Amino acid sequence: MFNDIGPMELVTLVVLAVLIFGPDKLPKLIQDLSNIIRKVRSFSESAKQDIRAELGPEFKDFEFEDLNPKNFVRKQLMDNDDLGLKEIRNSFDLRKDMEEVADAVHGRESAPATTAAGGAVNGSATPDLLKKREKLDPGERPPFDADAT
Known part of the structure; x- marks a missing residue:
């Protein structure tokens, strides 16, 4: 739930809570907040159980996380x-x-058929068109890519 809160942010929240509520009221506030969270969790679990009971046995594998x-x-x-x-x-x-x-x-x-591993059959090698060449031979034109234009 609080995966994105860092240590400095947590310290800041604690300091603000102490300043706002005071050190004497803070333990009672934390206890009340934890009781509220417990009640909400139990309410949601009972609601899930009620929904599963209403859906019937054909939805016994139903998980709410699948929604x-x-x-x-x-x-x-x-x-x-x-x-x-x-x-x-x-x-x-x-x-x-x-x-x-x-x-x-x-x-x-067409080039000869290649194997599933990408190697050539009969020892003949096909050029790798995706590999960049170092230099062009004198008088050789660069390859034309129709998709790039």
Whole structure:
């Protein structure tokens, strides 16, 4: 609850509380505040129990934390793989697709098929298009990127 309060801020709050309420009333105030917090917690727990009882046995696994949108999305999309999303996600080979597009842009024939690890088959190496080259050869034009213009 108070994760973002630093030590200096905490000391400042204590000093202000002593100055405002005085050292003789401060222990009674802290005790009253702790009793209020206890009552609010017990009220919220009883409300949760009432809601669970009203929902019935089909919602026995219902957690109120799941109502948080982040937790709901994580539980429904990430943990639950009914659609086979992991298999679909793993089937994309972006390196191969990028090489095919680069070859088409430069007018070259398609590169040989690559392995899943990204290495070339039959020992032939394909150039890494994302790697920056040191220098251009004399008379060589720089590569043209249609997406950058």
